[in-house]
Amino acid sequence: MSATTTLEQPKAQPEPSKKSDGGSLKAYLGQNIQQYGMIAALLVIVAYFQWSTDGLMLNPDNIAALIQQNAYVFVLTIGMVMVIVAGHIDLSVGSVVAFVGGICAVLITDFELSWPIAVAISIVIGGLVGCWQGFWVAYAGIPAFIVTLGGMLLFRGLAIVILEQTIAGLPSGFNDISNGSLPASLGYLGNLDGITVFIGVFAFAGLTIAQLRARRELTKLDLRTEPFAAFAGKLVLSAVAIGAITYLLASSAGGTPIVLVIVGVLVLIYTFLMNNTIFGRHIYAMGGNLPAAMLSGVKTKRVNFLIFVNMGLLAGVAAVITTSRAGAGIAAAGTNYELDAIAAAFIGGTSVNGGIGKITGAITGALIMGVLNMGLSIMGTDPAYQQVIKGLVLIAAVALDILNKRRGK
Amino acid sequence: MANDTTPILEMRGITKTFPGVKALSDVTLSVARGEVHAICGENGAGKSTLMKVLSGVYPHGSYDGDIVFEGETCRFKTTRDSEERGIVIIHQELALSPYLSIAENIFLGNERARGGVVNWAQTNKQAADLLARVGLDESPDTRIQDIGVGKQQLVEIAKALSKKVKLLILDEPTAALNDEDSAHLLDLIRHLKGQGITSIIISHKLNEIAAIADSTTIIRDGQSIETMDMHGAEPVTEERIIRAMVGRDLENRYPAHTPTIGEEVLRIENWTVHHPADRSRVVVDNADLNVRGGEIVGIAGLMGAGRTELAMSIFGRSWGADISGKLFLHGKQVSIKTVDAAIEHGIAYATEDRKHYGLNLIDDIKRNTSAAKLQRITKGGVVDAGREVVMAEQFRKDMKTKANSVDVVVGKLSGGNQQKVVLAKWLFAEPEVLILDEPTRGIDVGAKYEIYEIINKLADSGKAVIVISSELPELLGICDRIYAMSQGRITGQLPRAEASQESLMRYMTMEKSGATR
Numbered sequence: 026m027s028a029t030t031t032l033e034q035p036k037a038q039p040e041p042s043k044k045s046d047g048g049s050l051k052a053y054l055g056q057n058i059q060q061y062g063m064i065a066a067l068l069v070i071v072a073y074f075q076w077s078t079d080g081l082m083l084n085p086d087n088i089a090a091l092i093q094q095n096a097y098v099f100v101l102t103i104g105m106v107m108v109i110v111a112g113h114i115d116l117s118v119g120s121v122v123a124f125v126g127g128i129c130a131v132l133i134t135d136f137e138l139s140w141p142i143a144v145a146i147s148i149v150i151g152g153l154v155g156c157w158q159g160f161w162v163a164y165a166g167i168p169a170f171i172v173t174l175g176g177m178l179l180f181r182g183l184a185i186v187i188l189e190q191t192i193a194g195l196p197s198g199f200n201d202i203s204n205g206s207l208p209a210s211l212g213y214l215g216n217l218d219g220i221t222v223f224i225g226v227f228a229f230a231g232l233t234i235a236q237l238r239a240r241r242e243l244t245k246l247d248l249r250t251e252p253f254a255a256f257a258g259k260l261v262l263s264a265v266a267i268g269a270i271t272y273l274l275a276s277s278a279g280g281t282p283i284v285l286v287i288v289g290v291l292v293l294i295y296t297f298l299m300n301n302t303i304f305g306r307h308i309y310a311m312g313g314n315l316p317a318a319m320l321s322g323v324k325t326k327r328v329n330f331l332i333f334v335n336m337g338l339l340a341g342v343a344a345v346i347t348t349s350r351a352g353a354g355i356a357a358a359g360t361n362y363e364l365d366a367i368a369a370a371f372i373g374g375t376s377v378n379g380g381i382g383k384i385t386g387a388i389t390g391a392l393i394m395g396v397l398n399m400g401l402s403i404m405g406t407d408p409a410y411q412q413v414i415k416g417l418v419l420i421a422a423v424a425l426d427i428l429n430k431r432r433g434k
Numbered sequence: 435m436a437n438d439t440t441p442i443l444e445m446r447g448i449t450k451t452f453p454g455v456k457a458l459s460d461v462t463l464s465v466a467r468g469e470v471h472a473i474c475g476e477n478g479a480g481k482s483t484l485m486k487v488l489s490g491v492y493p494h495g496s497y498d499g500d501i502v503f504e505g506e507t508c509r510f511k512t513t514r515d516s517e518e519r520g521i522v523i524i525h526q527e528l529a530l531s532p533y534l535s536i537a538e539n540i541f542l543g544n545e546r547a548r549g550g551v552v553n554w555a556q557t558n559k560q561a562a563d564l565l566a567r568v569g570l571d572e573s574p575d576t577r578i579q580d581i582g583v584g585k586q587q588l589v590e591i592a593k594a595l596s597k598k599v600k601l602l603i604l605d606e607p608t609a610a611l612n613d614e615d616s617a618h619l620l621d622l623i624r625h626l627k628g629q630g631i632t633s634i635i636i637s638h639k640l641n642e643i644a645a646i647a648d649s650t651t652i653i654r655d656g657q658s659i660e661t662m663d664m665h666g667a668e669p670v671t672e673e674r675i676i677r678a679m680v681g682r683d684l685e686n687r688y689p690a691h692t693p694t695i696g697e698e699v700l701r702i703e704n705w706t707v708h709h710p711a712d713r714s715r716v717v718v719d720n721a722d723l724n725v726r727g728g729e730i731v732g733i734a735g736l737m738g739a740g741r742t743e744l745a746m747s748i749f750g751r752s753w754g755a756d757i758s759g760k761l762f763l764h765g766k767q768v769s770i771k772t773v774d775a776a777i778e779h780g781i782a783y784a785t786e787d788r789k790h791y792g793l794n795l796i797d798d799i800k801r802n803t804s805a806a807k808l809q810r811i812t813k814g815g816v817v818d819a820g821r822e823v824v825m826a827e828q829f830r831k832d833m834k835t836k837a838n839s840v841d842v843v844v845g846k847l848s849g850g851n852q853q854k855v856v857l858a859k860w861l862f863a864e865p866e867v868l869i870l871d872e873p874t875r876g877i878d879v880g881a882k883y884e885i886y887e888i889i890n891k892l893a894d895s896g897k898a899v900i901v902i903s904s905e906l907p908e909l910l911g912i913c914d915r916i917y918a919m920s921q922g923r924i925t926g927q928l929p930r931a932e933a934s935q936e937s938l939m940r941y942m943t944m945e946k947s948g949a950t951r
Binding site for chain 1: 749750752772773775777778783785790791792793794795796797801805806807808809812815816817819820823824859893
């Protein structure tokens with residue numbers, strides 16, 4: 026019975042010391058391959074376009090434009106991940122963007138409100154739209170697919186009512202939200218924008234301190250930490266990534282786009298909300314097993330309601346960004362934005378069945394779509410084929426995810 | 435040609451390896467023609483894997499060893515191959531389509547049709563004949579969702595008969611059935627045996643095996659341990675089977691326990707609950723019940739007696755409508771209308787169906803552990819992840835949950851370990867009253883003992899424990915006092931010393947008219 030004796034040996038040993046690195050680097054990478062797969066895919070796509078466009082892809086001004094063009098997807102997909110993780114869907118956000126954007130333009134022009142007040146009111150109205158949809162989903166129990174399909178028609182119609190014709194001529198301060206950059210208040214280092222460099226250094230320092238703290242706490246609690254090589258590697262890679270983006274933005278014509286600051290702050294807030302608050306935990310618990318969540322005392326109706334209120338607020342933010350980007354309130358604005366946000370969430374690893382999904386993953390998904398858009402445009406690909414390619418990428422990303430899970434079983 | 439004395443089925447030297455795990459190692463199984471052959475083993479011993487090898491779910495080539503059926507070596511690539519030879523497996527989870535009729539289900543994938551066009555007259559006629567053979571008195575065009583689980587099981591068998599079955603494999607056929615349906619099913623298996631159909635039955639219920647099997651093969655840790663002749667000179671007792679299954683003597687299936695009983699913690703009076711879909715139906719009828727600190731109180735009852743409904747209605751009205759009656763905690767009347775209020779008041783309910791109602795299977799141990807009372811590790815709205823890991827780790831060690839760390843996804847654990855996570859989750863919520871609904875359902879013998887020890891420890895720490903169980907020996911083994919329910923009413927209560935399976939059964943089957951206390 027040599028087999029049994031060898032089997033039992035590890036049990037006889039004292040608890041393996043968990044203070045040291047919890048396993049080999051190889052094992053660690055194996056476990057986290059999915060998490061980094063999307064980022065690797067993004068890097069490969071960027072590298073391909075960099076090569077095929079003779080270096081135009083990573084032109085500093087293109088990077089700034091990439092962020093400004095896709096800011097609305099980043100904002101919407103944050104809310105969409107939460108909606109999908111909870112097991113719902115929201116088809117109305119594109120129409121809500123047009124509706125709220127229209128109100129914003131009307132408030133500034135017809136009501137002659139100063140633009141910051143108009144922006145604040147617009148976001149609140151987005152929240153009210155969310156209350157309306159959240160009420161039907163959470164308290165009336167109508168599937169979100171139906172409620173938001175209705176909302177898609179409803180708010181598109183209202184947008185057309187409000188904006189009989191396009192309202193242009195919005196103030197430059199308002200238009201700067203999506204088109205402007207942070208002022209070069211710190212001067213220049215050579216040809217690099219000082220404030221951009223400062224933000225880059227600040228971001229990296231913040232990230233490093235947060236990571237070191239988390240690791241120290243794990244060690245202090247005598248818990249498993251990732252292998253040091255992986256930890257250090259991650260820090261070096263983020264240093265390279267932040268450094269590269271900082272360098273590119275700092276040497277672009279404008280410096281740091283204002284929307285990048287908005288998106289960055291939102292990503293930080295919502296990542297924290299999803300990972301470290303009861304509200305976030307309850308969203309994952311409901312998506313993973315709704316009856317079990319109910320029997321654990323989760324106030325499921327209230328959580329569902331708040332998820333849609335939040336989606337509405339973020340749609341309000343996206344509406345401001347979209348209206349500002351166009352410099353006008355347009356009834357047809359936001360068309361297909363819901364699809365962009367949903368696709369980004371799924372490409373970023375959000376589970377079709379709910380319960381699994383990360384904000385950072387969805388942002389990566391949005392970046393993949395954004396880079397494809399930009400790269401294919403630079404290459405002069407026919408827009409029809411651009412759609413074909415994006416459709417295939419969406420299917421391939423989800424297929425890979427599903428295959429990966431099946432293999433894991 | 436094989437004659438009647440050679441075994442109908444021989445599996446020789448079957449070895450099946452999954453990445454990193456040897457699920458079966460050199461397993462031998464020999465089934466005589468026309469017998470009922472039971473296969474016994476703890477959860478994870480390899481019983482289901484062996485049957486999947488036999489039926490072609492794992493195709494030839496993915497395992498080592500030989501399958502000889504009716505004297506011929508078989509190489510099944512798919513389940514269709516094995517069905518063509520007359521080997522049909524009925525899985526634990528029934529594979530019927532709820533919105534299709536009985537007849538459609540029987541001939542699903544095997545339609546009575548010519549040129550792709552279904553012959554409905556033939557379908558219904560042949561289905562009716564098959565239903566008569568299994569003793570099911572339902573019209574062939576009844577939809578599956580309109581009949582109970584017991585009848586659905588019979589439809590599965592009718593479906594197997596339609597495939598000219600020679601060897602019928604039943605995986606835990608009575609797990610979801612009540613006693614009456616179970617008895618009917620066992621009768622049917624005996625009846626089929628009379629018609630020359632050989633059966634293999636996988637079961638946890640040792641009394642059933644003793645009642646029906648001609649021989650029993652024990653599988654332990656992926657190996658075939660022995661095959662016992664159930665009609666041999668030496669009678670095979672349940673203890674004998676258990677000993678072979680666990681590989682050791684279980685001196686006592688229930689740990690010894692001397693209770694320290696304190697003050698009353700929970701009392702309900704005149705508790706009445708109606709069915710949420712049909713409010714004229716009374717599901718719990720005027721029930722009175724109390725439980726004291728340190729006490730383990732059992733609730734016995736047949737299926738449909740209203741035990742789970744009573745428990746869930748107490749737990750923040752999570753089941754039922756028009757609930758009336760009084761609920762006292764420590765002698766003070768309270769009104770608890772939601773689950774979170776119940777948890778807040780120190781009531782916990784661990785469900786009988788941990789996969790659907792108890793756990794988030796795609797999430798890890800630590801997050802499941804903290805799920806019912808996140809407030810406990812939250813400061814200013816922020817969850818303290820470090821404390822969560824430390825506390826979950828402590829529970830894992832206390833309960834001896836077998837997992838490498840608390841980061842393991844709960845769906846990958848065995849039933850017994852999942853149940854320990856459920857218990858950890860409710861202990862994490864620091865309850866004073868803990869209602870455990872079928873706490874050992876689907877768990878193997880060794881893990882059951884550990885669960886009983888945990889329950890005893892809970893009582894010793896002063897908690898009031900209510901255990902609902904369908905296994906009377908279990909209630910008699912661990913409870914200090916046992917209530918019996920029948921048709922929504924509490925028909926009696928007995929202290930442990932006075933209770934027996936017979937006395938409990940009498941209360942459990944008490945009809946409404948003859949209700950006496």
